[in-house]
Amino acid sequence: MAGMTDVIACETSICSIEDGILRYQGYTIDDLTKNATFEEVIYLLWYGRLPNRLELKALKEDMAENSKLPPEIYALLKLYAPWGNAMAKLRTCVSFLTHFDDEVMDHSFGADHRKAIRIMARIAAIVAAIDRIRKGLEPIEINTIAAHSLAETFLWLLTGEKPAPIAVKALDTCLILHAEHELNASTFAARVTVSTMSDIYSGIVSAIGTLKGPLHGNANEQVAIMLEEIGNISRVEPYLDQKIKNGELIMGFGHRVYKKGDPRVKYLRPLAKELADWRQDSRWYEMALKIETIVQDRKALMPNVDFYSALVYTSLGIPRDLFTLIFAISRTSGWLAHILEQHENNQLLRPRAKYIGKKEVSWVAVEDR
Ligand SMILES: CC(=O)SCCNC(=O)CCNC(=O)[C@H](O)C(C)(C)COP(=O)(O)OP(=O)(O)OC[C@H]1O[C@@H](n2cnc3c(N)ncnc32)[C@H](O)[C@@H]1OP(=O)(O)O
Ligand SMILES: O=C([O-])CC(=O)C(=O)O
Numbered sequence: 001m002a003g004m005t006d007v008i009a010c011e012t013s014i015c016s017i018e019d020g021i022l023r024y025q026g027y028t029i030d031d032l033t034k035n036a037t038f039e040e041v042i043y044l045l046w047y048g049r050l051p052n053r054l055e056l057k058a059l060k061e062d063m064a065e066n067s068k069l070p071p072e073i074y075a076l077l078k079l080y081a082p083w084g085n086a087m088a089k090l091r092t093c094v095s096f097l098t099h100f101d102d103e104v105m106d107h108s109f110g111a112d113h114r115k116a117i118r119i120m121a122r123i124a125a126i127v128a129a130i131d132r133i134r135k136g137l138e139p140i141e142i143n144t145i146a147a148h149s150l151a152e153t154f155l156w157l158l159t160g161e162k163p164a165p166i167a168v169k170a171l172d173t174c175l176i177l178h179a180e181h182e183l184n185a186s187t188f189a190a191r192v193t194v195s196t197m198s199d200i201y202s203g204i205v206s207a208i209g210t211l212k213g214p215l216h217g218n219a220n221e222q223v224a225i226m227l228e229e230i231g232n233i234s235r236v237e238p239y240l241d242q243k244i245k246n247g248e249l250i251m252g253f254g255h256r257v258y259k260k261g262d263p264r265v266k267y268l269r270p271l272a273k274e275l276a277d278w279r280q281d282s283r284w285y286e287m288a289l290k291i292e293t294i295v296q297d298r299k300a301l302m303p304n305v306d307f308y309s310a311l312v313y314t315s316l317g318i319p320r321d322l323f324t325l326i327f328a329i330s331r332t333s334g335w336l337a338h339i340l341e342q343h344e345n346n347q348l349l350r351p352r353a354k355y356i357g358k359k360e361v362s363w364v365a366v367e368d369r
Contacts, residue, residue, distance in 0.1 A: 020261065036176060067122055073126065082134040112200060142157070170274070178305065186208070195346060227287055262303065262305055265303050
């Protein structure tokens with residue numbers, strides 16, 4: 001009951017977690033990680049089945065056509081303090097997009113799907129623009145989603161250079177693994193918001209605000225902060241001893257649903273190793289392995305999705321405070337799937353609270369208090 005543990009709040013056919021096996025629309029993440037692209041996963045999440053070649057091409061073309069940002073977004077980003085919180089910038093930008101969409105309050109199936117494409121197509125470009133504008137660089141407007149992939153396009157928009165194939169493949173794998181996760185806190189927030197028949201943009205804004213917390217999506221950034229604080233492998237043990245003694249959380253460990261380990265780690269750990277080898281710098285990887293052993297021994301806690309993804313993003317050269325925004329790019333596909341599902345068969349989500357406060361208190365006039 002506390003923290004709504006194990007409470008069933010709605011029905012879904014998008015994602016299941018049963019006996020530690022994570023499935024999107026019935027497909028295991030093992031199958032998807034090995035075989036799918038992120039674009040195929042987007043289609044699968046929204047339409048309930050894998051696309052054929054033509055459907056996949058149409059989705060990518062649709063995203064490419066809709067990816068151009070309103071110029072006002074760039075003007076808005078120039079108003080932000082460069083040091084401002086990047087997730088808050090993303091949240092405001094998505095909210096701002098509402099004002100350029102003439103179908104906002106049309107909740108029909110067709111309009112909802114068109115808006116989903118528009119949001120999915122733009123979110124990566126917004127994240128790249130946030131980073132470039134705060135660095136005093138001009139945002140890049142090329143779009144290659146139709147010909148290449150969202151992963152490749154994003155890295156291109158961020159750096160201005162064609163990314164290495166190993167980097168594109170790694171990011172694509174991360175996007176697949178982060179795309180969907182049943183009724184996690186941010187997805188729940190999105191569903192609650194749109195269950196009032198509010199619009200898709202409001203749902204995504206609620207979700208971004210929820211993912212932003214360090215107990216949820218921001219744990220990946222906190223993992224990088226921890227690794228930086230530790231600095232080298234000889235300091236891992238004393239650092240963790242101190243944290244455990246102080247009763248502090250070790251970021252990137254523990255999970256509400258997985259008590260025997262997060263199935264995504266099986267893919268992220270070797271990916272972190274592959275990229276460390278590619279970069280010829282395995283310091284963080286070695287530290288991470290040691291942290292994992294100690295935390296498992298002393299606290300019986302296993303790493304979650306945010307632990308090794310922090311190492312992958314670091315090797316990709318992505319600034320630490322964009323890690324959660326990359327999670328948001330990917331999870332937007334899952335949030336949108338849940339919003340579409342909620343709107344298709346809507347019922348207001350309004351649980352009850354168990355009252356534990358004072359009972360039958362009598363009024364006292366202000367002069368007598
Ligand atoms: C994408 C994601 O959102 S994945 C999660 C990302 N978040 C993090 O990595 C932050 C660190 N982890 C945590 O804070 C928690 O493990 C959560 C929020 C993810 C899950 O929380 P809960 O389901 O409420 O954890 P739960 O109650 O089962 O924890 C059991 C015990 O382990 C402790 N614990 C759980 N995680 C950690 C941790 N990372 N470090 C230290 N202790 C922990 C709890 O404090 C609790 O101790 P207690 O029984 O002495 O009070
Ligand atoms: O399901 C959760 O509580 C958190 C999580 O792992 C995710 O959102 O991917």
